[in-house]
Amino acid sequence: MQGALTENVDSKISKLSLPARDIRYLLEKGYSKTSSIRFVCDHYHLEKNERNVLTRVIISPNTAIARNKKRLTCKEVAGKKILVDGYNVLIAIESMLECHTLWLCDDGFVRDTRGVFRSHNNTDITIEAVKRMCSTLSKFSVPYVKVLLDSQMSQSGELAVIIRQEMVLSSLQGEVSTSAHADFDLKNAGSEYVIATADGVIIDAVEKIIDLPAAVIEEKGIWAEMII
Structure with missing residues (x-):
């Protein structure tokens, strides 16, 4: 069972890696997080739970530095x-x-x-x-x-x-x-x-x-x- 869970997580990470990269790029260019995530997720036809993961995980660079x-x-x-x-x-x-x-x-x-x-x-x-x-x-x-x-x-x-x-x-x-x-x-x-x-x-x-x-x-x- 644990192996199946790991496989599912690895698959999700692989699927979300490129959208995450695109969102980070847009955030670095100054676009808002909400619009960036919506635009990229729509482009990649991501499901609701996948959008939720990206919303939680991806943070704008300036905010990330300040929080760290x-x-x-x-x-x-x-x-x-x-x-x-x-x-x-x-x-x-x-x-x-x-x-x-x-x-x-x-x-x-x-x-x-x-x-x-x-x-x-x-x-x-x-x-x-x-x-x-x-x-x-x-x-x-x-x-x-x-x-x-x-x-x-x-x-x-x-x-x-x-x-x-x-x-x-x-x-x-x-x-x-x-x-x-x-x-x-x-x-x-x-x-x-x-x-x-x-x-x-x-x-x-x-x-x-x-x-x-x-x-x-x-x-x-x-x-x-x-x-x-």
């Missing part, structure tokens, strides 16, 4: 407070655990392309993802971790309880909270926090970022796929 400058390594976050974009991080880790493809995007961040945010439900995989997240955070030597969840998600309260319990077991000092305006809170958390997210809008608005899913998959010896 904000990313801290695991060692660099030692002694700093971390604010975790809960659903963004956990859904990516779940994707890894369920053997869905994770992509190393042009800005250097690891992302999934399943698009399950609004339909997310807590499962045994979610619990395992929480354990992986907390285990990795416990190795960062950070004094405080705050996990923020979107309260508009139907099971956010239950998930908050699960994370609190695992933080205690992992000897992590901090808190878990829910918010009706989680994105706003993340973007305005202030310089005291390093934000753990791969959400481009949030990355662009804050000073320092840690790619937590990338750290988790590195521990597991898994690599994210690239479209060159």
